[in-house]
Amino acid sequence: MIKIIKNAKIYAPEFIGKKDIVLAGGKILYIGENLSPNCCFPIETEVLDGQGKLLLPGFIDNHVHILGGGGEGGYKTRTPEISLTDLTKGGITTVVGCLGTDGTARSMMSLLAKAKGLREEGISAFIYSGSYRVPITTITGDIPTDIMSIEEIIGIGEIAVSDHRSSQPSLEELKRLAADARLGGILSGKAGVVNLHVGDGLRMIDFLFEMIEKTEIPASQFLPTHMNRNPYLFKEAIRYGKSGGYIDFTTSSDPVFWEEGEVKTSKALKTCLAEGVPAGNITFSSDGQGSLPVFNEKRECIGLGVGKCTSLFDEVRDAVLKDGVPLEIALRVITSNPAAVLKLQEKGHIMAGYDADLVLVSEDSLEIDTVIAKGQIMVHNKGIKVSDTFC
């Protein structure tokens, strides 16, 4: 079956004009103009009308607790596993799963199985080996072997630093972790990225500046997240981003965090761009299904929300519609930038030969209308399709 999407204005993420696009075999086959609906006759063709809509690359969420997370307030605070619809209704066609605080009752094998399940349901799913804890949990017992031998594993994370819930890893331990992830990456052609959970601790990312200065490991090996969680860490994010590092902002939030000074993600993007952080160094991730715990001054958990994947594009939409960031810049943080940072082949762009991961949104409201993952319609006319069926 061939699909043709006609007359959509295409942001690839750069704006390339109103075009017709042909999808076949899960790939983008051709991008052209004025294509006749039966240009591929006699092959059966489905035509989608993109008139009045924008066509965007499928969104990449680089940090989701696909197996669930939480637990910081005891067993009752464990958060639920993700469903495919939680992802696709937010336009997410590529997800990277991770374990968080609880890397004990939640296993790497379960995380891998969940990623494989999401792949069977039609989207692209990858995982990080590990959890908050150091030494990290792997599947094969060795970081380079995990990355080289398991297709879904693209790096390690979320390794916790500057947080009362971390293992308080030493600089030497973190150097070795990063070196092992880098080795696995270069030997497999993968990113071997180190996804770091940065907490509210005052040490922030001091170790990262020191690691980059005192070792041969490049800044591109690291993706520190939650960098908008408080004003002082956000200031460091700007300093680190301007020095060439990648910075990731968490889109899931709760009004209680704004009272504590969390920087709304859409505004974090606007401010970073205004401060001269290169647009290519910035990514968003949702922390979907992760817990959003609130601790009191004695560091007791006094409340807990659950991250939502739909916040990922919500914050991009706000950046465009409320904070005046141009769409082709704002889109990069959930498409071409994570594709580059995570070295995801043929992802993050609308280009012939790339995976047919696409999102159609209404031109004015940027509301999601249709989501296509590897050529398969997951959401159509805002209605959930395919993704809720279990065969």
Ligand SMILES: CC(C)C[C@H](NC(=O)C[C@H](N)C(=O)O)C(=O)O
């Ligand atoms: C950025 C803030 C608001 C949320 C953040 N969430 C996680 O790190 C995931 C969580 N620990 C889990 O394992 O599910 C946090 O707790 O600091």
Ligand SMILES: [Zn+2]
């Ligand atoms: Zn985290």
Ligand SMILES: [Zn+2]
């Ligand atoms: Zn997380």
